[in-house]
Amino acid sequence: MTVADYLLARLKSLGVDHIFGIPGDFILPLFQAVGDSDIEHIATCNELNAGYAADGYARLKGLGVAVVTYGPGAFSIVNAVAGAYAESVPLLVISGGPSTEAYRSQPVLHHTLPGKYDASLKIFGQITAYAALLDDPMQATAQIDEALRICLSQNKPVYLEIPTDVQVYPCAEPTPLQRVPALSDAASLAAAVSDILVRVKKGTRTVVIPGHEVHREGLEDKVRALLDKTGLATASMFIGKADFLEQHPQCIGAYQGAGSLPEVSAYIEAADTVLFLGVVLSDFNLGGFTAQLTDDQVVNALDQQVCSSTGTYSDVPLSDLIDALLEALPAGDVDAAAPRQMFSHKADLPYSAVPDAPMTNKRFYDRMAHFIRAGDVVAADAGCAINATHLQLPEGVTYLAACYWASIGMGFGAAFGACFAIQPGQRVIALEGDGSFQMSAQELSSMARYNCPAIVFVVNNQGYTAERLIHDGPFNDIADWRYHQLPAAFGGTGLDVHTEGDLEAALAQAEAHTGPGPLIIEVHVDPLDASEAFTLMSETLRSH
Ligand SMILES: Cc1ncc(C[n+]2csc(CCOP(=O)(O)OP(=O)(O)O)c2C)c(N)n1
Ligand SMILES: [Mg+2]
Numbered sequence: 259m260t261v262a263d264y265l266l267a268r269l270k271s272l273g274v275d276h277i278f279g280i281p282g283d284f285i286l287p288l289f290q291a292v293g294d295s296d297i298e299h300i301a302t303c304n305e306l307n308a309g310y311a312a313d314g315y316a317r318l319k320g321l322g323v324a325v326v327t328y329g330p331g332a333f334s335i336v337n338a339v340a341g342a343y344a345e346s347v348p349l350l351v352i353s354g355g356p357s358t359e360a361y362r363s364q365p366v367l368h369h370t371l372p373g374k375y376d377a378s379l380k381i382f383g384q385i386t387a388y389a390a391l392l393d394d395p396m397q398a399t400a401q402i403d404e405a406l407r408i409c410l411s412q413n414k415p416v417y418l419e420i421p422t423d424v425q426v427y428p429c430a431e432p433t434p435l436q437r438v439p440a441l442s443d444a445a446s447l448a449a450a451v452s453d454i455l456v457r458v459k460k461g462t463r464t465v466v467i468p469g470h471e472v473h474r475e476g477l478e479d480k481v482r483a484l485l486d487k488t489g490l491a492t493a494s495m496f497i498g499k500a501d502f503l504e505q506h507p508q509c510i511g512a513y514q515g516a517g518s519l520p521e522v523s524a525y526i527e528a529a530d531t532v533l534f535l536g537v538v539l540s541d542f543n544l545g546g547f548t549a550q551l552t553d554d555q556v557v558n559a560l561d562q563q564v565c566s567s568t569g570t571y572s573d574v575p576l577s578d579l580i581d582a583l584l585e586a587l588p589a590g591d592v593d594a595a596a597p598r599q600m601f602s603h604k605a606d607l608p609y610s611a612v613p614d615a616p617m618t619n620k621r622f623y624d625r626m627a628h629f630i631r632a633g634d635v636v637a638a639d640a641g642c643a644i645n646a647t648h649l650q651l652p653e654g655v656t657y658l659a660a661c662y663w664a665s666i667g668m669g670f671g672a673a674f675g676a677c678f679a680i681q682p683g684q685r686v687i688a689l690e691g692d693g694s695f696q697m698s699a700q701e702l703s704s705m706a707r708y709n710c711p712a713i714v715f716v717v718n719n720q721g722y723t724a725e726r727l728i729h730d731g732p733f734n735d736i737a738d739w740r741y742h743q744l745p746a747a748f749g750g751t752g753l754d755v756h757t758e759g760d761l762e763a764a765l766a767q768a769e770a771h772t773g774p775g776p777l778i779i780e781v782h783v784d785p786l787d788a789s790e791a792f793t794l795m796s797e798t799l800r801s802h
Contacts, residue, residue, distance in 0.1 A: 261398045262291035262425045265352070265418075268402060268432050269297060272321050272410070276300050276678040277352075278308040282327020284369065285354025287425040289325070300678060300708065302671070303700035305331050309338025309349070310671020310698060314637065314658055316347050317473070317672070318679035321410065325352045328419070329369030332378045338671070340385040341663035342415040345497075346474050346561075349415040350405065351386070353378065358393045358421045379419060387414035395427035403435055411438050413474045440562065443573035450564040450571035451582045454533060454557055457566075458488075458587055461530025465491045467513065469543075470498030470662070471536025471560065471576050478502040480580040481535065489590040493526060496647045497543045498536070501657040504599070504650045508592055511600030512648050515545025516798065517791040519648075521597040527551060534558045536576050538662050545791075546798025601650035602789065603627040613759030619787050621758060622717070623649050626689075629765055630655060635676045636687045639669030639694035641724050642717060644792045646689055667697025670714070674701040677710035686712040693722045693736050699744070706749025706775035713768050714778045716741045720785045727788060727796030742780040750775035756782050 259267070265288075269277070276298045281289045292299045302308040308324045316322030326332050332353040342349040356367055356375070364372045371377055382389040388408040392398040398420070405416040458464045466488075468481050485492055485508050493513040494500035503509050511522040518526075526532060527550040539558060541547050557566040559579050564571040603623040615621070623645050630636060632654030638646045643659040651657060658676060660668040673688035680686060695716050705712050718741060722734040742752035751771075753764040764779045771777045788796070 259429055259431055260291065260426045261392070261395065261420065261429050262288045263295070264399050264429050264432055265402050266291055266295045266297055268406060268435065269323060270295070271432070271435070272406065273319055274321055274323055276315065277323040277325050278302055278311040278315070278675060279325030280305055280308060280327070280331060282331050282354060282369070284328040284356060284422055285325060285331070285352070287422055288352065288354065288420065292325070302674070302704055305334035306338055307671045307674070307698050307701050309335040309342070309351070310668045311675030311701070312349055313338060313342050313347050313660070313668070314672025314675030315679045316342070316349050317658055318635065318656065318676055321348050321350065322675065323350045323352065326354070327369070328353055328355045328378065332382070336381060336385065337665055338668070339382065339415050339417070341660050341665050341668060343385045344663040345470055345660055346413040347415065348409045348413050350409055351382070351415060351417045353417065353419045354425070355391065355419045355421045357423045361391070361393055361421060382417035385415065386417045387412050389417040391419045392424050393421055395424045398424055398427065399429050399432070406435060407438050411440055440575040441573045442575055442578050446571040447574050447578055447582055449569060450574050450579060451586050453564070453566055453569050453571070454583060455586050457531040457557065463529040463593070464531045464533060465493065465526050465529045466533045466535065467493050467495060467537055468498070468500050468503065468535045469495060469537030473498055475536070475577055477577055477580055480577065480584065482506070484580055484584050484587070487584060487589050488587050489592040491525070491593060491596045493522060495537060495543055496644070497538055497540065497661040499647060499657050499659070501651045501655050504601070505653045507598065508596070509599055510597045514543070514647060514791060514795070516548035517545035517794045519600045519602065522600050523550070525597055529555060532556055534560070535580065536560060540662055542661055542664065546795055548798050599650060602648035602791070604650045605652065611758040611762045613757060615758045617755060617757060617761060617781055617783050619645055619717070619783055619789050622761070622781055622783070623789070625761060625765070629768070630687065633683065634685045634687055635680055636689065637669045637673035637676060638689040640664070640666045640691045641788070641792060642689035642691050642694070643669065644724070644795060645789050648789065648791050666691070666694035670695055670698045671701060673712055673714070674704055674710070677705065677708070677712055686710065688712060688714045690714060690716045691723070692716055692718045692720070692739070692741065695741070696736060696739065702744055702750065702776060702778065703748035706745070709773050709775055711771055711773035712776045713771060714776050716778060716780050718780050718782050719787065723785060723788060724792070724796065726786065727793060728800045742778060745775070745778060750778060752778045752780065754780050
């Protein structure tokens with residue numbers, strides 16, 4: 259067995275069946291090993307999209323892998339890796355590298371910066387939890403194991419740069435990977451729980467809001483159990499949208515500061531305590547910092563730390579905290595006065611198409627609430643993600659969006675990756691702004707190449723509406739693509755939607771769509787048509 263075989267055997271044992279990436283001469287031995295293994299290589303059109311695809315795959319399967327060549331390949335994936343770092347996604351990036359001898363003598367090889375052969379290692383050191391050059395073949399397998407342990411225990415990207423000769427160096431077969439439990443300080447956990455318990459008992463209203471860390475650590479059932487026992491109200495947010503809770507009777511709706519429906523923000527902002535579980539309290543999540551919450555109201559458990567106005571408690575893993583709260587918090591009744599499932603777009607609101615009416619965003623998402631069903635994986639980018647926040651998802655939908663790092667085009671790349679992580683019968687639905695889609699649109703051809711029957715909606719509002727609402731100018735216009743005609747070049751099927759009647763016809767086709775390849779549905783809306791939440795969020799961003 260070689261070091262490359264060892265790495266692949268490890269990945270297979272961790273549930274990785276696909277890796278995303280693009281070959282180059284410094285990584286060819288590893289690609290040969292992939293070809294000889296039972297892991298499938300999925301080619302994207304560029305490395306950035308490989309990173310996005312592996313990120314989407316990781317969000318569904320718990321580990322994603324991208325493989326790139328040295329230099330141009332590695333530098334092209336940097337933005338996707340930074341996004342995975344920001345949003346705590348377990349992503350392994352494997353980069354090839356010149357021979358170990360070349361690292362020592364630093365000749366003028368293609369793809370290299372002589373004197374700075376370590377530039378990639380330094381860059382990835384900034385945006386991963388572990389970055390190593392495997393230049394000592396005797397240490398290589400131990401470093402691979404260390405990288406994977408860190409990746410899986412911290413839910414962060416890691417980076418391995420492997421010189422060509424080390425990729426083919428012989429090594430022993432892997433033994434089972436020893437996992438490390440997260441650092442947990444019992445006294446600190448007890449103090450955090452007691453802080454929260456005092457607040458819950460003393461106050462009259464506590465709201466519990468889960469965020470992206472709950473998804474990443476698979477804590478959905480624990481959060482549900484906590485709500486069921488305590489009767490406390492909950493809400494769904496922009497980043498880490500609580501797809502698993504939006505139908506829960508205690509879910510009051512979507513919370514995004516001033517971007518919320520008024521009943522939702524009024525209820526949450528009048529609470530004594532808002533307990534955020536794994537939520538990033540960023541500007542976007544709080545509606546451009548319009549959330550009317552004082553430090554005294556907020557308890558925030560994020561990144562192994564619980565912070566409140568009365569204390570900071572370190573080394574408290576979210577999973578342990580929720581377990582302890584489930585034990586400690588008293589059973590309680592549901593607040594009958596709490597609003598219930600306040601979302602702008604809901605399946606239980608009747609929708610009937612007005613055939614000749616031009617499409618608007620509001621009507622599109624009202625209709626999507628009826629189209630999306632249990633089992634779907636829904637990915638969204640930019641403006642679509644803002645709107646999707648206010649769309650109530652059915653139980654059993656998995657939602658993917660990178661709303662914190664907010665790199666446009668990520669949602670579509672993630673949708674491509676998701677095509678390889680789903681179970682038979684599950685659909686992948688992408689909700690794309692036209693500007694976002696132009697960032698990673700080539701993967702439509704990859705969807706056709708691998709016969710992925712994804713359903714891709716492209717909302718054509720002729721450019722960057724999110725930016726138009728903040729500061730408009732010709733810089734927010736984009737090339738006027740005929741998105742529904744892309745399948746003629748890329749493969750798949752395309753449909754054009756101008757009216758509500760067109761949308762009905764397109765959705766009938768989408769319901770029956772099983773391929774070959776993707777179905778792209780171009781939906782035309784007015785360039786300045788934006789939902790209330792979208793407008794509110796832009797207003798607050800304008801003042802930044
Ligand atoms: C990689 C990257 N470049 C630029 C931006 C800035 N940006 C944020 S939203 C946006 C426009 C998105 O346009 P579109 O996908 O068409 O959505 P719309 O706002 O029109 O609904 C841009 C350019 C970004 N977030 N990410
Ligand atoms: Mg647009």
